[in-house]
Amino acid sequence: MALPPRPNFTGADPATLAFYRDEAPVYTASGPDGASRHLGAFLDRLPPGARILELGCGGGRDSEAMLTRGFDVDCTDGVPEIARQAEARLGCPVRVMQFDELDADQVYDAVWAHACLLHVPRPALSGVLARIRRALTPGGLHFANFKGGGAEGRDRFGRYFNYLDAAELEQLYGGPEWDILAVEEHLGGGYDGRQGPWTAITVRKSSR
Numbered sequence: 001m002a003l004p005p006r007p008n009f010t011g012a013d014p015a016t017l018a019f020y021r022d023e024a025p026v027y028t029a030s031g032p033d034g035a036s037r038h039l040g041a042f043l044d045r046l047p048p049g050a051r052i053l054e055l056g057c058g059g060g061r062d063s064e065a066m067l068t069r070g071f072d073v074d075c076t077d078g079v080p081e082i083a084r085q086a087e088a089r090l091g092c093p094v095r096v097m098q099f100d101e102l103d104a105d106q107v108y109d110a111v112w113a114h115a116c117l118l119h120v121p122r123p124a125l126s127g128v129l130a131r132i133r134r135a136l137t138p139g140g141l142h143f144a145n146f147k148g149g150g151a152e153g154r155d156r157f158g159r160y161f162n163y164l165d166a167a168e169l170e171q172l173y174g175g176p177e178w179d180i181l182a183v184e185e186h187l188g189g190g191y192d193g194r195q196g197p198w199t200a201i202t203v204r205k206s207s208r
Contacts, residue, residue: 013160024081028059035065050109056116060086148197
């Protein structure tokens with residue numbers, strides 16, 4: 001699908017937000033029921049009871065797994081309709097917050113961002129990561145994963161993806177602000193039912 005002119009904003013793409021708003025019940029009920037394949041290893045790096053911010057929690061499957069393991073989880077999503085679906089699953093409040101609204105300062109031991117930062121327009125990514133870093137305590141951990149491709153675009157539902165490849169992702173996180181702990185490339189699917197490349201990255205807030 002052709003990519004329309006990219007606006008100069010720091011928030012989420014309006015067409016992508018509209019998709020998740022309109023498809024909230026179907027979207028949150030779709031996909032695997034279990035937690036992300038990457039979550040267990042990430043949580044194993046954290047001390048018991050660590051405070052975790054989840055960005056883009058979707059239907060709440062990963063939040064549920066974190067809560068079950070005894071972590072203190074701040075569940076958030078940028079779409080009210082999605083947040084309400086997660087609340088119904090979790091039985092606890094889910095905050096409505098877009099990425100550029102994050103203003104916490106050294107509050108969280110970890111920030112989990114599964115399959116959500118991939119919707120951030122490329123020019124806004126560095127600013128969002130700066131907010132995530134500020135929200136972390138010293139030495140705090142951050143996870144994110146992205147669909148690969150190397151050039152931004154839209155899927156058949158009109159959702160925007162930044163489609164970062166592994167080299168771009170390592171460059172994005174490769175400055176003095178972060179220590180890269182793990183990078184994993186794999187084939188995976190999505191809501192559109194298509195298989196393609198994904199890259200997952202785990203980093204630590206650097207003290208440098």
